[in-house]
Every structure is written in structure tokens, then in C-alpha cells.
Amino acid sequence: MSAARAAASYQALQRYLAVGDGSGLYHERYPVAAGDNAYSYEWPFSQAHTATLDLTGMPGGQGEAYLRDLAARAVGQQRYWKASGGTTGKPGYASYPVPPYGGGGDFFYDDNEWVGLLDVQRYLTHGDREALERAERVFQLVVSGWDSDTAHADSGGVFWTQAAWSQDRNTVSNMPGAQLGLRLHQITGQASYLDWARRMYDWTNRHLLSPDGLYWDHVNLTDTVETTFWSYNQGVPVGVNVLLYEITGDREYLDRAQRIAGAAHSYFVTGGRLLGQPPYFNSIYFKNQLLLESVAGGHTHRDAMREYGETVWNRYRDAGTGLFHFDGAAWTETLQQAAMVQVYAALAWDPADCRKLY
Template sequence: MKIPVRTALVLAAAPVLCSALCPAPALAAAKPAPDPWTGRAEATYGSLQKHLYQGPENHGLYQEKTPQQTTDNAHSFLWPMREAAAATVDMAGLPKAGTAYRADAAERFATLERYFEPRDGRPGYDSYLPAPLGQGGDVFYDDNSVVGLSLLDQYRSTGDTTYLGRAEQTFDIVSRGWDDDASKTCPGGMDWVDSPSNTTRAANVTGLAAELAARLYQVKHESRYLKSAQKWYAWNRTCLRQSPGLYRNSRGDDGTVDTTLWTYNSGAMVGTATTLYLATGDHSYLKRAVADADASLAYWKQGDRLHDQPAIFNAIYFDNLRILNGVRPDPAYRQVESAYAERTWKENRDPSDGLFRFQPSGGGDYDASAPAETLEQSAMVQIFAGLATDRS
């Protein structure tokens, strides 16, 4: 079994338990079942590149969606660009086929740097391209957290410490988001955006930043990363946990709580706890990861809940379940992901162009009038490539 790039980094310290992962003797000689996922990953990536990629002549950027309207920005925001980069790293990790995508992955990360704005004292990846390609934008800490996680994926894939250094720099950016105003209800948490007008401390920022810190600690073994990961993870559990595996969206500075549930908030906490277990040997983190994974899966697989979530949120969720599965295998994780991927391939993909279309929320049933978006097309590449790479 080849471990996916994103999973491999956090599993570097984990023992391989053959009793759990190796095939039974009676099955060892059986011919492996055909794998549809590599072909689907390649087809979905090909459609992304054909219909949404703007090419080297446009600085290697993507458009936000297709069809592109004259009122739209010329290029995508940072988040879709990051997901295209994450998708390409996953393609480069495909067994046998991955080498064909390594040059593409290097290009994606060079393009991501076009969103970086040094600023005086408060650098960060802008939500939109700074001059001369765009008008710039705010630094959103959730965007910067996922950029940092992808930089670590590319570092793991290539061994190039340039990416590790950029991930460390991204940690410094998101660290600014910690709210240390003790007068607020449930003090702490990560601000959503680097702006004086911010009034939200969000589960996504805090969980994803904690995961970034935990993964950096695994590589660098610096106490600042461990302390931050533990503090940020603990705030989400204390201040936004609704029940095992389910985390409310955010807390307002006025004390109000947005109770909306999203799959990626569940996933970030599973991935962070698993990584903290691997980094510290503290089994309480593994126990929490398993409890969150099992409870969240029981909730999300009911009815259309999973299908109605944005595809990109599900991609992040499944990626983190794979991290846990590498430590404490459970076939239910892959079964639910496979069922979701199969349904989405059949119901949300337009066979004429290979593009996925969803409701305006990014999830739900096929909507022929909806545009295809770089964000969601990249999410489906990630899901198919993850299934193709990790067949445990």
C-alpha cells in the first residue's frame, strides 16, 4: 500500500501493524480488484486543466468558474488556486502514474506565490492576487492555514526544504490570528480574517491552524509548534464542540454562536488529534480522534447530509480520515468515501465535458445551470486520487 502524500507526513512516526494492514494468507494470492479511481482522477484532472486552467501565458493561473462572465475577476481567488495545487500534489502521488504530474505540481506552487503579499510587518497570502495581476485582498487565516498544509505536502513529495520554509512562514502568519482578548466569552480562538473589522473566531481556522502546527512539530520538533497545536486544538474542543465529532462553525465576539456544522471542521480535529498522538505518544489524543471520526461518520452518512456538503469540505474530511486510518484502520472510512465518490461521479458529473456541477452551496444534486468551479473540480480530483492511492 502506498500512503498518500498528505497522510505519509503525519504517519512517519507510526508503527506498521501487519496484523491490521497485511492481507490474510488465503487472500494474498488473489488478483487485486480493478481500481476505477486512478482513471477517474486523471479524467477529472484533465477536465480541470482543459476548461479552467488558463495556461502558462496567463501566469499558470486558473479562472474561478466556467463559463466566465465579463464581470468576474480575471483569475481565481486564493482558495481555489490552493485546491488546484493540492489536487496536483495528489496526482503526483498516484502509484505508477504520478511521475507525469510532478512538473505540474511544481508549477502550481510557483503560481501560489503570486498571491503572497509581503506588506510591512503583516505578510500573508492575499485572498486575491496583489498588483500587478490584481487588486489584492485581505489575509484570511483559514486560506493561509490550508496553503501551509499543502506546502508541507509538497515538501514531503519532493524533499525540497524550500517548501518547508514557506510552511513555517505560513505558521507565523496564521499565529497572528490567535485572539488573546480575555474579556470575550470563551477567550481565545483564531480570528477568521486579518482585519480590524473581524468579529468571528472560527472552528475552521482554529482546527486547520492546529493541524498545521502539529505537522510542523513532527518535522521540526520545535516546542512552539507543539504548544500552539495543543492550545488551538483545545480551544475548539472547549468552545465549539457540540458533541463528539461535530463542531459548531464559529463564535462571535458578541457571544453569539453560529451552530452550522461542516464536514471539514470534523476532519481537521480528527487529523490534528491523530497527529498529536503520533508526535507525543499520548494515547488520549488517539482516543479522541477515533471518537470524533466514528461519531462524525455516523452523523454525516445519514440521508443526504454528506452529499449536501460542499465537495471541498468533504475532500478535507476524507483526507483526515485517511490519516487516522493509517494509525487505527477502520474499513468504514473508505466505504463511506467510496460511496460518496461513486454517487458524485454518477450524479454530478457532466459526461460531455467531465466537469462537476453542484447547487450554489457547492454540494447537493446536479444543477445544469450552475457553473463548474475550480474549487469543486479540484476537490473531486483530491477525492479520486486519495482513493486510488490509499487502498487499505
Template sequence: MQRLPRTGAAYRRDAAERFDTAELYHTGGERPGYQSYLPAPLGTGGDVYYDDNAVVALSQLDQYEETGDARYLRRAEQVVPVVSRAWDGDATKACPGGMDWYDAPGNNIRATNVTALSAQLAARLYEHTRDPAYLDKAEQWYGWVYSCMRKAPGLYANDRGDDGSTNETLWTYNSGSMIGTATALYRGTGDAGYLRKAVEDARGSLAYWTGGTRLHDQPAVFNAFYFKDLLDLDAVRPDPAYLKAMSTYADGTYRSNRDSATGLFRFQPSNGGDYDPAAPAATLNQSAMVQIFATLADATHRAHRTS
């Protein structure tokens, strides 16, 4: 909303208020981080999920780029030590490395989403700060996912268990975060190899996800991540296929999953798939669809303006 011409400035305070509210989830101490539920005295607290912490920091970077307010850059930088402690340095495990899903002794998986989102965070921070430590982390984390979890161009398995097993489930946001990381690494380093990897993953993932109902069956919130990462690449290496896929999904979901009486979206299962009038109109799904439509509107406007 704060990007709107003429009236956008009025929403900057609203955006800042929401970012400040997110800080209420942050705890300090020896193992700081954003908790999954409000900590005391406002709530009972919850685990520190490393993927959520990376997403919060990426959102803070978005706001820094939008406003130039250095507070958001500093907050994003403070998340790097949080996600860094998720790195599994046990060299005896199959495909050593990768990041734990959440901060708890019982965690026994190394997750693609955490590692790739953290790599994307570090790569984008390197663009802004030129701190070589961020580049080292981004390359290490991206490299682990690329070498250990890649099943095909643009398709990455969900996680690797400490027992040697692999969860082969595919999600659109894992495709997207690797595309977004490679794009950021290209922008930051000028290394054309990263651009080639980003393009290869974008084309491979689109070929897969646009087949049948795969894209429609994914959680809307995961697709929101995926599309924004595709458009991030599009700004560097334009390809009309990215915007077309996003537009097709948005139009189709509007027709098939929107409750005309309320304007709300309902999915079965809970986050993706066919319309179910009995399914709850989950806030997360509404937020995802609003974000997709808003991003699509902005991208379409820019495409028409430059054509």
C-alpha cells in the first residue's frame, strides 16, 4: 500500500507499526530469535523456527529497500547469527551440513526451506553491506541445498533426516528460494554462473509446476513466495513465462476458490487444492492471495510502462 502514488505515504506508518509489532515476538538471551508465539508476559512463547526467522528478516530487507530506514537493515542483520546456529556441522552425517528446522534438542531433520531462505537472506545482505562474511554464508548454504537436495532443475527435496532418510516432497517455495538466492548472488557478485543456475531452475520448476494441477494444489502462501522470486529473476533476465504463470494461477484461483458471497478464498486441503465451501477461510490464505494479486498488479503495471 505504501507504494501507491499520491496516497502511499499515508501507509508507511501502518507498515512500520506492523514491523514493530513483530518485534514483540523476539527474545534475547543466549539463544535469541523470533518465537512462534508471543513470549511472556504477552503469551506463553513457542519454539524458534529458523525458516520463520529468515522470512521475518527478508521482509525487513524489503522494507529497508522500500524506505531506506536503516533500522530494518540492522534488524535483518541480527537474524543472521540466529539462523547460523541452525547449521549442522556434524561431518559424520550423510551429506554433511544443512540447517535444523527449529531450535530444539529433538530436531532431527535438516531442512531445505531453512537453508535456502537463510542463503537468500545472506546473499541480499551482501548486496547491501558488501560484508564478505555474508557472501561466505550465502555460498555455503546455497551450495549445500544445490548439491544435496536438488532432484532436477528447480526441484528440491524437502528435508534430509539425521538417520540418512530423505523427504522427497516438493514445494514451490523451495524452488523459489533457490531461484531468489541465485539471483541475489548474481547481482552481488556479477558471477554469470549464478544467473545461469537461476534461469535453469526457473525454467525447470515452471515446466513441472505448471503441469496438470500441481501449482493449484500447492499452498497459496508457498506460491506467493515462488512468484515473487520468479519476478525477482525477471527483473534481471526478463522472460514473459514468469508473469504468465503467475497471472494464470491468480485468474484460475479467483474463479475456482473464491467464495462469491464473501470474497474470501477457501481451499481443500487447508492451504491449496479444490474449493471446499466447508473449509475455513484461513487468514494465511487470504493474505497470500492478496499478496499475489498485489504483486501481479504491480508487475503488470511495470511491464506495460516499459513496453
């Protein structure tokens, strides 16, 4: 059932949200409204890219049908790549397509980390060496975003963006960076990847881990902490601790992963807050929980993910179009639709193969 739902949700994504001008890009939402950009920002595109990648991992030959589409996503992804122009001198993915499709945009470190992680997954799933090389270049950009000014409050950490209007350092710009570094260390054996991953992990734990065992969102340069709990900010630290356990063999990391996962389950699932989270945060949250269960065993989080997918399918899906409409909205965002493709595709994976997620 999950594979069929993933396929149907993806077909709707392609029918209503893919741009038909040969660019390989997506609209930000459907229906397109007056004043909307011609194309989506990089973050929604990366999640459509990830959704396609997750489809290729479905077992029993089902994933093979999406390999051509995965190649098309790589072409579209390149529309955001800037070989120069970042404030740190490192290339990366801009927030909007570059010429001739758009004017580019600022670099967001978390946006780039998601692409780096999907590139690692492409390598682990399909042996794509070019994707691995791009992931390594993305990590160089991430490292260049480290706050090295010791005069700053809570100095250290990777900034959220290079844009001048924000100097926040976030859980989401540091923990996914750590996860990317750990994956690259596992693949290449290079010590520098592990060293930087530990720095990002340790900084986040010092400054953004709450007494409740959950992670706050960000801290600014005046030491003001934004204390919102988002589901994806709990999921990624789970995955980071699982990878640290695999690399070091230290059981404490696996115990930490289980403690965070348990606290998040209590807060979001048992506490009834999960449907109040954006689906694109929940897809990241749950997939990291599947990574945990692929190593530690159990099915608590897979069961919760399946229940979430069932609820969303029955409550928010338009059966006529196959699109999901959240919070009573008249439109569907690429980011939302792609997230639900990921949820259903990942549920269709063999549980043991979920070690390749993120």
C-alpha cells in the first residue's frame, strides 16, 4: 500500500507542479497565482529530488521505474549551482535558479546540507561517484560557514545563511552538517570529516539542547535563543548519534539517539502535536527514526510514521487530483507534496535498507 501511495503522490507532483518548459524545475505551488516566481526555491526542489531518490529505493524492482526521473532531477538540481559568488568564496547551491532561469540568490547552509545528504544517499544506493564528489564540495561550503569570531555570544556553529539579514546559528544548519560529515567519513575514512562533524555536534549540544532533551531552533549573536521545538530538529540529532555509534562503537551514542527519539515521540506523537508540524519537517523526522530502528531494532517509530501517513492520506488528500492540502489551503506546495512522497516511499523500503537514509 505504501508503494502505491508513493507512486500516486509522485504522479500528482509531476502532473501539477513540474514546470513543462524543459528546465526540469518545479513551481512553488499549484495552482500558480499571479505574482508567483516562475520556479520554486532550492529547498522545495531538493525535497522533490529526495522524493524521487527515495522512490528508487523501493524494493522488488519497483524503484527501477524512477531511475530516469532521478537523472532528470540531477539536471534540475544543477540549475541552482553557483561556481562562484558566495561570501566565503566556496561554490554551492543558490536559493533560486541561476541564469538563464533566474537571478540566483543567497546561499543557505541548510539548503546545501540537504543536497549533500541526498548526494550521499545516491552514492550509497546507486554508487554514483559524481554525487559523492558534489557532496564533498558541499561540505567544504558548510565548513566555510563556521562562526570563528570568538567575540560573538556562543561563538562557533555554522550560520543558517550567508544573507546579511540573519546571523542565526541553527540546529538545522549544524546537525545536518554533522550528519553529512559523518557520512563522508564513513565512506572516505578522512579524519577531517569526523573532526568537523564532532565540532558541529558538540556546539549544538552546548547551546541548543534543552533540559527537556529536545533541541531548540537557533541562537543569535546576542545570545537570544528561539525555543520552538520543530520535529526535524529532533530527527536529525537521532541520525547523527546513530552514525557516531556506528563509527566509534560507543554505545552511549546509540543510547542518546534512543533518548532523543523517545522524548520526541512523547512530545510530538503521544502529545498530539505531530499534525501541527509541517509535513516536510515530519518526513525528515521520521526517516531519521527509521535509520535508528535499522540499527537498534524495534518498530515504534515506523508504526507512528505509518499512522501519520494514513491520517494525512485520509484527511488532507484530494482524491480527484492526488494533491495534499494542509490547514484548509486552496493550494498545494511542492515542498508538501514531495514530503508525502518521501513518507510513503520510505515506508515501502525494506527496514534493513533504511541504514542508507540520510
